[in-house]
Amino acid sequence: MTIIEKILAKAAGKKSVTPGEIVAANIDVAMIHEATGMPTVTGLEEAGCRQVWDPDKVVVLFDHTVPAADSKSAEIEKRLREWAIAQKIKAFYDIKAGVCHQVLPEKGHVRPGEVVVGTDSHTCTYGALGCFGTGIGSTEMAAVFATGKLWFKVPETLKIVINGKLPVGVVSKDLILKILGDVTGEGANYKSIEFTGETIREMTLASRMTMCNMAIEMGAKAGLIEPDEKVFAFLSGRTAQALEPVRADPHAVYERVLTYEVGNLEPQVSCPPAVDHVKPLQEVLGTKIHQAFLGSCTNGRLEDLRQAAEILKGRKIHRDVRMIVIPCSAEVYLDALKEGLIETFIKAECVICNPGCGPCFGGPKGVLAAGEACIASSNRNFRGRMGKGSDTYLASPLVVAASALDGVIADPRKYM
Ligand SMILES: CC(C)[C@H](C(=O)O)[C@@H](O)C(=O)O
Numbered sequence: 001m002t003i004i005e006k007i008l009a010k011a012a013g014k015k016s017v018t019p020g021e022i023v024a025a026n027i028d029v030a031m032i033h034e035a036t037g038m039p040t041v042t043g044l045e046e047a048g049c050r051q052v053w054d055p056d057k058v059v060v061l062f063d064h065t066v067p068a069a070d071s072k073s074a075e076i077e078k079r080l081r082e083w084a085i086a087q088k089i090k091a092f093y094d095i096k097a098g099v100c101h102q103v104l105p106e107k108g109h110v111r112p113g114e115v116v117v118g119t120d121s122h123t124c125t126y127g128a129l130g131c132f133g134t135g136i137g138s139t140e141m142a143a144v145f146a147t148g149k150l151w152f153k154v155p156e157t158l159k160i161v162i163n164g165k166l167p168v169g170v171v172s173k174d175l176i177l178k179i180l181g182d183v184t185g186e187g188a189n190y191k192s193i194e195f196t197g198e199t200i201r202e203m204t205l206a207s208r209m210t211m212c213n214m215a216i217e218m219g220a221k222a223g224l225i226e227p228d229e230k231v232f233a234f235l236s237g238r239t240a241q242a243l244e245p246v247r248a249d250p251h252a253v254y255e256r257v258l259t260y261e262v263g264n265l266e267p268q269v270s271c272p273p274a275v276d277h278v279k280p281l282q283e284v285l286g287t288k289i290h291q292a293f294l295g296s297c298t299n300g301r302l303e304d305l306r307q308a309a310e311i312l313k314g315r316k317i318h319r320d321v322r323m324i325v326i327p328c329s330a331e332v333y334l335d336a337l338k339e340g341l342i343e344t345f346i347k348a349e350c351v352i353c354n355p356g357c358g359p360c361f362g363g364p365k366g367v368l369a370a371g372e373a374c375i376a377s378s379n380r381n382f383r384g385r386m387g388k389g390s391d392t393y394l395a396s397p398l399v400v401a402a403s404a405l406d407g408v409i410a411d412p413r414k415y416m
């Protein structure tokens with residue numbers, strides 16, 4: 001069996017499962033945030049369910065519109081806050097913690113071998129820790145909150161084997177963009193993607209999270225990486241629960257195997273209006289941008305901020321560009337402060353915002369005007385996502401920083 005088959009078999013209390021089979025899986029962790037949590041709560045109430053099945057397995061978190069931006073978001077947050085407190089949910093993170101997909105791993109809520117569902121499509125990020133994380137609908141979540149179970153069709157697995165050393169100036173974001181361009185936005189529909197090979201083994205956990213985060217952009221149900229010492233080291237001191245890592249069998253059956261050699265990989269940019277519209281950086285050099293965004297659940301972690309700061313240190317961003325930097329969690333923010341990264345960003349004339357999703361989905365802050373373009377370290381770029389009539393180019397933190405300096409899409413390697 002592949003990793004996901006093993007996890008689903010265990011969660012369904014079965015010895016084995018095969019792709020296509022429908023199983024009822026026990027859910028280990030279920031997360032809602034304020035952008036999509038209301039229909040879950042009202043759905044539960046309409047169904048007459050007064051209590052969640054297990055308050056210790058539920059996480060409630062505010063990250064998309066934090067602090068509340070208007071009366072509507074304030075009302076939603078008030079209602080969900082009161083509900084979480086009444087339900088005695090200990091893992092309730094108000095506006096302070098950061099983006100859910102960083103906070104759940106940091107606070108020890110996701111562990112290898114588990115089934116984690118969230119009312120957010122990038123729940124697949126947790127596959128970097130060797131668990132099956134997937135996004136589900138809000139009303140579906142009401143059923144999970146009531147019963148602790150959810151049915152799944154066991155996905156087929158696409159194995160992606162990656163070998164070689166990433167060149168200087170090329171990082172995991174470039175790699176996942178390259179893969180996305182090849183596989184396409186629908187090429188992995190309802191499949192599980194297993195990333196493996198020496199490049200993945202060498203990667204930091206943060207870089208692996210960037211890889212798994214974008215599995216959904218290929219239509220995948222999950223992205224998964226076999227957990228190793230880096231995962232166990234990260235989780236030690238964050239969770240008291242025993243870890244039960246799951247590995248693929250040596251003769252596991254895959255739907256397809258793709259192989260990559262990254263020794264000559266170039267930086268990549270995903271161009272509007274579709275996430276799989278990926279081009280080598282060279283082809284888009286010089287494209288005018290008005291805003292640069294460094295943050296999100298894809299690339300708002302400490303290593304991402306470090307990479308951008310390396311480019312920006314001692315320099316100032318272009319007069320015609322505004323750059324928004326958002327550490328993706330309070331923990332990342334503190335670490336960045338201690339390392340002097342925040343000082344570097346402020347001296348470079350960036351704007352720092354509090355941890356959360358920020359402008360990633362056209363949220364309350366950092367919205368673009370029609371006709372403007374943003375270079376962003378996030379994960380989606382359909383037209384208008386970051387503001388009506390605006391365009392988004394997706395790239396690595398290095399490319400985002402270099403482009404902010406030049407006012408046009410630029411190659412970071414000249415600054416390294
Ligand atoms: C608001 C939420 C449902 C959405 C998602 O599920 O992905 C958001 O996080 C996004 O990135 O577009």
Ligand code: SF4
Nearest residue numbers: 099296297357360361
């Ligand atoms: S940072 Fe962006 S992609 Fe991630 S959860 Fe928030 S809105 Fe969605």
